[in-house]
Amino acid sequence: GEDVEQSLFLSVREGDSSVINCTYTDSSSTYLYWYKQEPGAGLQLLTYIFSNMDMKQDQRLTVLLNKKDKHLSLRIADTQTGDSAIYFCAESQSNDYKLSFGAGTTVTVRA
Amino acid sequence: DTEVTQTPKHLVMGMTNKKSLKCEQHMGHRAMYWYKQKAKKPPELMFVYSYEKLSINESVPSRFSPECPNSSLLNLHLHALQPEDSALYLCASSPGTPIGNGYTFGSGTRLTVV
Numbered sequence: 001g002e003d004v005e006q007s008l009f010l011s012v013r014e015g016d017s018s019v020i021n022c023t024y025t026d027s028s029s030t031y032l033y034w035y036k037q038e039p040g041a042g043l044q045l046l047t048y049i050f051s052n053m054d055m056k057q058d059q060r061l062t063v064l065l066n067k068k069d070k071h072l073s074l075r076i077a078d079t080q081t082g083d084s085a086i087y088f089c090a091e092s093q094s095n096d097y098k099l100s101f102g103a104g105t106t107v108t109v110r111a
Numbered sequence: 112d113t114e115v116t117q118t119p120k121h122l123v124m125g126m127t128n129k130k131s132l133k134c135e136q137h138m139g140h141r142a143m144y145w146y147k148q149k150a151k152k153p154p155e156l157m158f159v160y161s162y163e164k165l166s167i168n169e170s171v172p173s174r175f176s177p178e179c180p181n182s183s184l185l186n187l188h189l190h191a192l193q194p195e196d197s198a199l200y201l202c203a204s205s206p207g208t209p210i211g212n213g214y215t216f217g218s219g220t221r222l223t224v225v
Contacts, residue, residue: 033213042115042201042216043154088153092209097142097167099209101153 006089006102012109018076020105022089025070029091032065033099034074037086046074046087084109112137115217117202123223126192132220134185134202143185144214145177146201154201160185161207192224 004024012018024032030051035043049056049063049072056063062075076083089102115136124130134143142161146154159167160179174196176188185202199221203214 031210031213035213035216040221042117042218043203043214045213045215048213086151090213092213094210095208097144097159097161097205097208098156099214104151104153106151 003100004089004091004102006087006105008103008105010105010107012079012107014079014081014109014111016079018074018079018083018107018109020074020076020087020089020107022072022074022102023070024072024089024091024100026091026093026100027070028093029070030094031092032063032072033090033092034061034063035088035090035101037088037104039085043088079107079109081109081111083107113215115202115204115215117200117217117220119220120218121221121223123225124189124192125225126194128192129188129190131189132187132200132202132222134187134217135183136204136215137183138204138206138215139182140204140206140215141182142205142207142209143179144203144205145175145185145187146203146216148199148201148219150199158187189222192222194224197222197224 033048034046060077086104090099145157148154158177178186199219201219202217
């Protein structure tokens with residue numbers, strides 16, 4: 001979506017960390033999400049962060065939010081071949097049913 | 112049960128056919144959604160049902176007709192589709208507005224119109 005932007009591609013070596021970046025324009029965004037989509041599958045919610053938080057960690061995943069710059073990142077530690085997928089950043093606002101998605105970042109993990 | 116189940120997984124239909132896509136969830140979610148997704152693109156919202164009432168129609172052509180028979184089921188009736196309607200159709204649900212938990216997506220129906 002035009003309100004959420006992501007880089008389109010990322011190539012990372014197995015075992016390294018991956019960092020996927022996202023910027024959004026709407027300062028009233030309440031929640032920001034990261035979804036993963038593997039080939040032929042639906043979207044899997046990986047994690048989300050509330051707009052009054054700076055960081056959230058969940059096992060290998062770390063989300064950082066810079067609200068001033070409207071910048072969101074997802075770090076995947078010890079990237080594995082199973083992490084190869086398209087990752088979508090999305091945002092929603094209070095009392096709104098719509099999620100605005102970024103274009104998606106295709107992550108390729110090489111041996 | 113924490114899943115959204117979509118059937119069929121694949122569908123090939125002619126431009127004069129009538130078919131239906133089905134979606135089911137038993138999580139007690141009160142909002143259900145249809146999205147259309149083209150290859151390597153983000154999902155595009157089509158319809159939102161809230162408490163079994165249509166609350167959002169994103170200017171979708173009338174050849175797509177949604178139906179919500181009850182709080183657990185969502186259908187998408189298809190008629191006189193065009194080849195450009197070929198896509199992955201995703202159903203999703205959320206407890207209410209998606210804040211916090213986002214959506215739970217089904218695995219989709221891959222539709223090919225010939």
